[in-house]
Amino acid sequence: MPDRNIVSWNTMIIWYSRGNLIQIALKSFICMPGKDVFSYTAMITGLCMVSCVSDAWRLFIEMPDHNAASWAAIISGYQQNGLAAETLNLFKEMLAANVEPNCYSFTTVLSASAELALLSVSKQLYLQLLKRGYEQNSHIGNSVLSTFMKCGSLEDAKCVFESLHNRNIVSWNCMITGYAQQGDGLRAIMTFHQMQKCRISPDRISFLGVLMGCCHHGLVREGEEYFQSMTNDYGIFPGCEHYACLTDLFARAGLLKKAHKVVMEMPFKPTPVFWRSILNGCRIWKCPELGVYAANQLSRFEPSESWTSPFVRDSGKLNDLPFLRTLKKEPETRKQMGCSWVEIQGRTYLFTSRDETHLETYEIYEMNDLLIYESLGNFRVRNYELTYYEE
Structure with a gap:
């Protein structure tokens, strides 16, 4: 090229990064004159795509100026590499730096909050985007629906869904699959039929959600009908996940053959x-x-x-x-220990069966014993063993 401007350099960096040629992209970035914010952002995105998060962070620190796009790039990079807690911390730093978050930042931190099942943080993020007028953005609205569903707050998700003016297939699928994953199969099936009444054709994900709902409630005949309807009525060929739901449906119902x-x-x-x-x-x-x-x-x-x-x-x-x-x-042979968690005042506590690792174990089991005693109407609890720490 007789003349290479900033646009041509940035174009080469972007496409080298997307082609997994990160070393060539980095060399081009070092050699290019007159780097701007877009150049740094493109290089940060490329480094995050190949899991070089620490290098991306160092480059982000070296940037002469940070805007909403560059913050969104580094925040998204952390989330894509499984660093959900660090993603939320970066979002807080961005707010502290008085940088207005864009829609990409919000969808990223909502995904991080859902991954950590932090309901209180998810509600705070929802209030933040309401203040900035993003509530009717369909992409953000769908992210909020998915987040509340993954955090187990079905009613909050329902309120957000009803407030959306532009409900697309993604919005409906969030509700259908969310209800099914939370064990409320009947509401998943009802939402599926409500979507059809609104003249929105279901897709593969819609049928996956309704099959999961049938599986949770043992609706064998209905599940078979939905499975056959995929191909016969909508021309959708079932995938491996649909066959897995059908297999589980038959196995749970005792139809093992x-x-x-x-x-x-x-x-x-x-x-x-x-x-x-x-x-x-x-x-x-x-x-x-x-x-x-x-x-x-x-x-x-x-x-x-x-x-x-x-x-x-x-x-x-x-x-x-x-x-x-x-x-x-x-x-x-060994079995991986399962665990549950509960969020209290923004902090997540993990626990396992008969867990005694918490500093307040005695008080926890004592309260648990009291709740069970009251729930049984003051009847004597038989065959219930508790292990307390001796004072």
């Missing part, structure tokens, strides 16, 4: 989630033969997981099977 038939005849290779669903159904409905087969298939994917323990414990007949006796003797 139909669940196994779905797995064998679907146009995808079964993943561990399919065999896990069948294995769980066999444990519930006491079907040791198919259970052993599913356990054998699952062991090929997850040989180090202790997935056989509850199956063996809950099905007495299975203790006599040589295959499971061999698996129980495996020294390397």
